[in-house]
Amino acid sequence: MSFTETTRTSWFARMKNALVGAVIGIVLVVVAIWALVWNEGRSIKSYRALVEGAGLVQSVSADTIDPANEGKLIHISGKVETSDVPTDSEFGIAADGAVALRRDVEMYQWVEKSESKRETKLGGSEETVTTYTYAKEWRSDRQDSGDFRQPEGHENPEMQVESQSFTIDTATVGAFTVSGEDVAGLGDQRDLPVSEADRGRVQEYLSGTVLLDRGGFYVGSAKSAPQVGDLRIRYTRSDLSEASFVAEQRAEGLQPFTTSNGREIFLNASGKASAAEMFDTAQAENTLITWLVRFGGLVGLMIGFSLIFSILGVIADFVPLAGSLVRFGTGLAAFVLTAVIGPLVIAIGWFAYRPLLSLGLLAAGGLVAVAVVWLRRRSVPASSPAA
Known part of the structure; x- marks a missing residue:
C-alpha cells in the first residue's frame, strides 16, 4: 500500500x-x-x-559495618538479599526473589515509511517525488497516525497499556543497605512465565480477549491473524545473587563519594569484583x-x-x-x-x-x-x- x-x-x-x-x-x-x-x-x-578514588579506596568486609570507615570510600562485595518483591501493581504479577521486573508491550499497528527523489530543474527550482508506503508491524512505541501523510485508512488506536519497569525499594549487601535502582540493572535477565490466573486478572483490566501466548499474553481475537490494535505482553525478571560496590560509607548505607575536584564516585558491578577491576572498568x-x-x-x-x-x-x-x-x-x-x-x-x-x-x-x-x-x-x- x-x-x-x-x-x-x-x-x-x-x-x-x-x-x-x-x-x-x-x-x-x-x-x-x-x-x-x-x-x-x-x-x-x-x-x-x-585516579584519586583508586588511591583512597579501602576494601572492607560487607558482613559488618565499622564506624571507623564513616565518610570514607570503601569497596565491598557480598550476597544480595531482598525483602521487597518487584510487582506490576496493575496486573498483580510479581517476581519473587528478583531485584527488578520488566513489562514489555508491543502493538500491531500501521507504520509509515517514505522515500524521496529530488531533481533540480533549469532555473534552480527543485522537484521532489515522495513515495509513502504503509505496512502493519509489531512496535513497542505507538506510531501517531495523525502525523501520517495519508492517515485515512491507517488509524492506530491508543495503547491500552505500555512497557514499564518495576524495581524493589531497597536491598542489602551483607550488612549494608542499597537502593533498589542501584542493583536493578546488574541482574541476569530471564523470561517470567505467566499463568492462567494471571490471564484472568489481565482480562479484567484490558478490553478484548486475553490469551496465553508463549509465556506471555496476547490481546486479540486470533494470534494467527493479528489485527491493528492487538497487543503482545511479555515479562522478564532480573536476578542478582552477589554484587560489588565502591562508594562512601554513610551510616548503614552507601552514597556517592565526592572527590577533591567535585566529581562523584559510585561504582557497582554484578558478582565479586575487586576494587582495581571496578576502577579499570570505569576508566574504560x-x-x-x-x-x-x-x-x-x-x-x-x-x-x-x-x-x-x-x-x-x-x-x-x-x-x-x-x-x-x-x-x-x-x-x-x-x-x-x-x-x-x-x-x-x-x-x-x-x-x-x-x-x-x-x-x-x-x-x-x-x-x-x-x-x-x-x-x-x-x-x-x-x-x-x-x-
Missing part, C-alpha cells in the same frame, strides 16, 4: 530555506565546539577523580564516552559547515550541473574545516593535562591543511612561458 506525492520548490524558496539552514549551521558549529571543549574537561575531571567507560562525544562533535561540525555552505550550491543550481560541482567543492571545504578545527579544539581542551597528545593533535590538523594546499597547487596547471 503506497501513496506518491510530487512537490515543486521554487529557486527563491530554496534560497530562503538555505539562508535559514546557514543560520542553523552557525549555531550547530558553535554548539559542536562547545561540546568538544566540555567533553575534554569532563574526561579530564573524571580521569583525575577515578570514561574513555569510550570521550571518543563517542568527540565523534558526535566532529559530525556536528561537518553538518554545520555543510549547512553554512549550502546556499552556494542553491545559487549555482540556476544551472543544475553547476550546482552539483559547487556542492562537491563545498562538501570538501566542510570536511577540511572539520578536520582542521576539530583536532584543534580537542587539543586545546587536552593541552593543560596532556601536552604531548595535544601537540600531536595540532600537528595532525596542520598536516591535513598543508596536504590540502599542496594538492590544490598540484592540480593547477603550470602557466606556459611567454613567447
Whole structure:
C-alpha cells in the first residue's frame, strides 16, 4: 500500500530555506565546539577523580559495618538479599526473589515509511517525488497516525497499556543497605512465565480477549491473524545473587563519594569484583564516552559547515550541473574545516593535562591543511612561458 506525492520548490524558496539552514549551521558549529571543549574537561575531571578514588579506596568486609570507615570510600562485595518483591501493581504479577521486573508491550499497528527523489530543474527550482508506503508491524512505541501523510485508512488506536519497569525499594549487601535502582540493572535477565490466573486478572483490566501466548499474553481475537490494535505482553525478571560496590560509607548505607575536584564516585558491578577491576572498568567507560562525544562533535561540525555552505550550491543550481560541482567543492571545504578545527579544539581542551597528545593533535590538523594546499597547487596547471 503506497501513496506518491510530487512537490515543486521554487529557486527563491530554496534560497530562503538555505539562508535559514546557514543560520542553523552557525549555531550547530558553535554548539559542536562547545561540546568538544566540555567533553575534554569532563574526561579530564573524571580521569583525575577515578585516579584519586583508586588511591583512597579501602576494601572492607560487607558482613559488618565499622564506624571507623564513616565518610570514607570503601569497596565491598557480598550476597544480595531482598525483602521487597518487584510487582506490576496493575496486573498483580510479581517476581519473587528478583531485584527488578520488566513489562514489555508491543502493538500491531500501521507504520509509515517514505522515500524521496529530488531533481533540480533549469532555473534552480527543485522537484521532489515522495513515495509513502504503509505496512502493519509489531512496535513497542505507538506510531501517531495523525502525523501520517495519508492517515485515512491507517488509524492506530491508543495503547491500552505500555512497557514499564518495576524495581524493589531497597536491598542489602551483607550488612549494608542499597537502593533498589542501584542493583536493578546488574541482574541476569530471564523470561517470567505467566499463568492462567494471571490471564484472568489481565482480562479484567484490558478490553478484548486475553490469551496465553508463549509465556506471555496476547490481546486479540486470533494470534494467527493479528489485527491493528492487538497487543503482545511479555515479562522478564532480573536476578542478582552477589554484587560489588565502591562508594562512601554513610551510616548503614552507601552514597556517592565526592572527590577533591567535585566529581562523584559510585561504582557497582554484578558478582565479586575487586576494587582495581571496578576502577579499570570505569576508566574504560570514561574513555569510550570521550571518543563517542568527540565523534558526535566532529559530525556536528561537518553538518554545520555543510549547512553554512549550502546556499552556494542553491545559487549555482540556476544551472543544475553547476550546482552539483559547487556542492562537491563545498562538501570538501566542510570536511577540511572539520578536520582542521576539530583536532584543534580537542587539543586545546587536552593541552593543560596532556601536552604531548595535544601537540600531536595540532600537528595532525596542520598536516591535513598543508596536504590540502599542496594538492590544490598540484592540480593547477603550470602557466606556459611567454613567447
